[in-house]
Amino acid sequence: MPAISSNVPEPSRTDPAVIRNFCIIAHIDHGKSTLADRMLQLTGVVEQRQMRAQYLDRMDIERERGITIKSQAVRMPWGAEDGTPHILNMIDTPGHVDFTYEVSRSLAAGEGCILLVDAAQGIEAQTLANLYLAMENDLTIIPVLNKIDLPAAQPEKFAAELAHLVGCEPEEVLKVSAKTGEGVGELLDEVVRRIPPPVGVADAPARAMIFDSVYDAYRGVVTYVKVVDGHLGKRERIQMMSTGATHELLEIGTNSPEMTPSDGLAAGEVGYLITGVKDVRQSKVGDTVTQQKGGATEALGGYKDPKPMVFSGLYPLDGSDYPDLRDALDKLQLNDAALVYEPETSAALGFGFRVGFLGLLHLEVIRERLEREFGLDLIATAPNVVYQVTMEDGSEHTVTNPSEYPTGKIAEVREPVVRATLIAPSEFIGAIMELCQTRRGALQGMDYLSEERVELRYMLPLAEIVFDFFDALKSKTRGYASLDYETTGEQAADLVKVDILLHGDKVDAFSAIVHKDKAYAYGVKMASKLRELIPRQQFEVPIQAAIGSRVIARETVRAIRKDVLSKCYGGDISRKRKLLEKQKEGKKRMKVVGRVEVPQEAFIAALSSDSDGGGEGKGKK
Numbered sequence: 123m124p125a126i127s128s129n130v131p132e133p134s135r136t137d138p139a140v141i142r143n144f145c146i147i148a149h150i151d152h153g154k155s156t157l158a159d160r161m162l163q164l165t166g167v168v169e170q171r172q173m174r175a176q177y178l179d180r181m182d183i184e185r186e187r188g189i190t191i192k193s194q195a196v197r198m199p200w201g202a203e204d205g206t207p208h209i210l211n212m213i214d215t216p217g218h219v220d221f222t223y224e225v226s227r228s229l230a231a232g233e234g235c236i237l238l239v240d241a242a243q244g245i246e247a248q249t250l251a252n253l254y255l256a257m258e259n260d261l262t263i264i265p266v267l268n269k270i271d272l273p274a275a276q277p278e279k280f281a282a283e284l285a286h287l288v289g290c291e292p293e294e295v296l297k298v299s300a301k302t303g304e305g306v307g308e309l310l311d312e313v314v315r316r317i318p319p320p321v322g323v324a325d326a327p328a329r330a331m332i333f334d335s336v337y338d339a340y341r342g343v344v345t346y347v348k349v350v351d352g353h354l355g356k357r358e359r360i361q362m363m364s365t366g367a368t369h370e371l372l373e374i375g376t377n378s379p380e381m382t383p384s385d386g387l388a389a390g391e392v393g394y395l396i397t398g399v400k401d402v403r404q405s406k407v408g409d410t411v412t413q414q415k416g417g418a419t420e421a422l423g424g425y426k427d428p429k430p431m432v433f434s435g436l437y438p439l440d441g442s443d444y445p446d447l448r449d450a451l452d453k454l455q456l457n458d459a460a461l462v463y464e465p466e467t468s469a470a471l472g473f474g475f476r477v478g479f480l481g482l483l484h485l486e487v488i489r490e491r492l493e494r495e496f497g498l499d500l501i502a503t504a505p506n507v508v509y510q511v512t513m514e515d516g517s518e519h520t521v522t523n524p525s526e527y528p529t530g531k532i533a534e535v536r537e538p539v540v541r542a543t544l545i546a547p548s549e550f551i552g553a554i555m556e557l558c559q560t561r562r563g564a565l566q567g568m569d570y571l572s573e574e575r576v577e578l579r580y581m582l583p584l585a586e587i588v589f590d591f592f593d594a595l596k597s598k599t600r601g602y603a604s605l606d607y608e609t610t611g612e613q614a615a616d617l618v619k620v621d622i623l624l625h626g627d628k629v630d631a632f633s634a635i636v637h638k639d640k641a642y643a644y645g646v647k648m649a650s651k652l653r654e655l656i657p658r659q660q661f662e663v664p665i666q667a668a669i670g671s672r673v674i675a676r677e678t679v680r681a682i683r684k685d686v687l688s689k690c691y692g693g694d695i696s697r698k699r700k701l702l703e704k705q706k707e708g709k710k711r712m713k714v715v716g717r718v719e720v721p722q723e724a725f726i727a728a729l730s731s732d733s734d735g736g737g738e739g740k741g742k743k
């Protein structure tokens with residue numbers, strides 16, 4: 123039985139040899155928050171009576187106060203079996219597939235990780251992808267099965283699966299119940315035993331890696347760092363190495379679990395910094411912090427600027443909400459360095475913004491926050507990826523909006539590709555392969571995790587995932603498959619731009635860049651959809667889909683003469699006036715494309731129904 127840790131005094135001068143930095147990799151609902159709570163309780167950081175469910179995950183308070191006060195790293199004292207006081211730093215990883223880079227930085231802040239898997243479910247694709255990231259970072263991995271108290275738990279079966287993945291013996295897989303606390307003390311002992319202490323040069327110029335930065339309405343940006351070399355002290359002037367910007371350290375300290383200011387952080391330690399900056403883009407994840415005077419000359423490796431991969435046009439349903447939408451985006455950007463946007467106008471949808479996201483889930487989260495927290499009603503255009511176009515004259519174009527696709531002689535178009543990991547029961551292999559095939563996927567490898575579960579690895583164009591991929595995967599595998607992906611680069615592809623024309627005028631919101639083989643299907647589908655949605659006009663309206671000047675599909679809305687007064691024979695002038703007023707009202711909501719009047723609802727319906735709208739990120743597991 124481990125020593126009762128709350129009685130263990132913390133060492134006064136932190137010797138890196140007693141520090142253990144780790145994070146927990148787990149799939150949603152596998153019990154990460156519950157385990158973290160149990161650890162806080164067991165190490166005495168949170169007293170039993172203060173203990174409230176899910177201390178780390180304080181979303182309620184966040185919501186109430188409208189600020190983010192998540193603990194990205196918590197320091198816990200732990201007396202190992204021999205009684206030596208140790209310091210355990212538990213680092214939170216964002217559980218969000220689009221933030222692979224952020225995950226990789228929080229992993230890089232530690233020397234080890236706990237791979238936590240539900241003993242009744244087994245490992246999921248997202249966890250597997252993060253496990254690979256941990257392996258790439260050379261972390262020590264402690265495989266742990268949780269929820270062994272559940273009657274449905276199959277610890278033996280899944281221990282074999284985890285052992286196979288991690289490359290250890292099934293007996294080395296720990297078994298815990300975060301709920302009852304069984305095995306959690308032993309797990310902390312194993313953290314001390316198996317995970318190596320941090321190595322750094324104590325007397326070198328300071329180098330600290332930023333693994334998270336969070337905006338707090340009261341305190342400005344709180345930056346979480348791991349000090350790799352040297353020492354950062356209170357009131358010191360620091361420098362961000364990627365930009366050269368300097369700031370004064372207003373406060374430095376650790377979380378246990380509340381923010382606790384200290385005199386400084388030494389090599390191996392994990393904690394937070396406050397400099398008073400108001401925007402997370404001034405404190406970038408992956409950047410290296412050093413002293414302004416006599417600081418380090420070489421940054422720690424691995425810094426990357428966040429790069430938006432998926433773009434979508436966001437428009438307020440009610441045009442007068444445009445300033446509110448701009449304010450809301452400004453606010454969200456304070457806490458989200460990856461969010462980019464610029465104003466855009468569309469003939470069909472009015473004034474809005476073209477917004478860049480890290481991926482589909484990021485898009486989904488932002489859209490939901492805009493609607494829920496800021497009360498905005500939005501219409502989003504179909505998400506598209508970023509294309510690189512090389513013209514025959516050698517000029518290069520980056521296309522984030524299909525309606526800005528260059529005209530002229532194109533030599534090559536390149537699109538982003540992702541490395542996707544799928545896990546499913548083996549009976550669905552055929553269905554998954556078929557789906558990936560139709561999405562231009564290339565199989566990279568396949569492994570049996572156990573007799574009945576298989577992992578498939580595919581290279582897929584990102585553009586093929588941003589449409590209804592998740593939904594298709596779920597329905598083909600009855601919800602059993604899980605998926606994760608990371609972008610890996612780009613490839614040349616046979617892509618064309620399809621325009622939709624109403625009475626000869628392009629409707630910008632419907633232009634799409636699609637693979638040549640799918641252009642015809644897209645054109646036919648959009649044209650027939652619009653034919654149903656567009657009301658008859660006083661003249662015939664052709665709806666065409668075209669690649670350049672070549673029409674590939676055509677539908678027609680037949681003409682009528684809409685006479686609202688036709689029913690009003692007799693001389694009731696007031697009734698006539700009423701009808702004419704009503705017709706005028708209706709016209710206000712009409713958008714005019716060339717000569718054609720289209721109700722805005724028709725555009726919205728065409729954009730958001732079935733597979734052409736956003737929202738495919740939902741249900742991703």
Ligand SMILES: Nc1nc2c(ncn2[C@@H]2O[C@H](COP(=O)(O)OP(=O)(O)OP(=O)(O)O)[C@@H](O)[C@H]2O)c(=O)[nH]1
Binds near residue numbers: 157
């Ligand atoms: N029976 C049992 N249930 C558990 C155990 N650990 C967690 N749970 C339950 O599993 C559910 C998910 O646990 P969380 O700790 O919220 O899981 P999480 O991975 O943090 O989930 P997110 O916060 O959504 O990412 C909760 O209902 C917990 O009460 C366990 O050891 N045994």
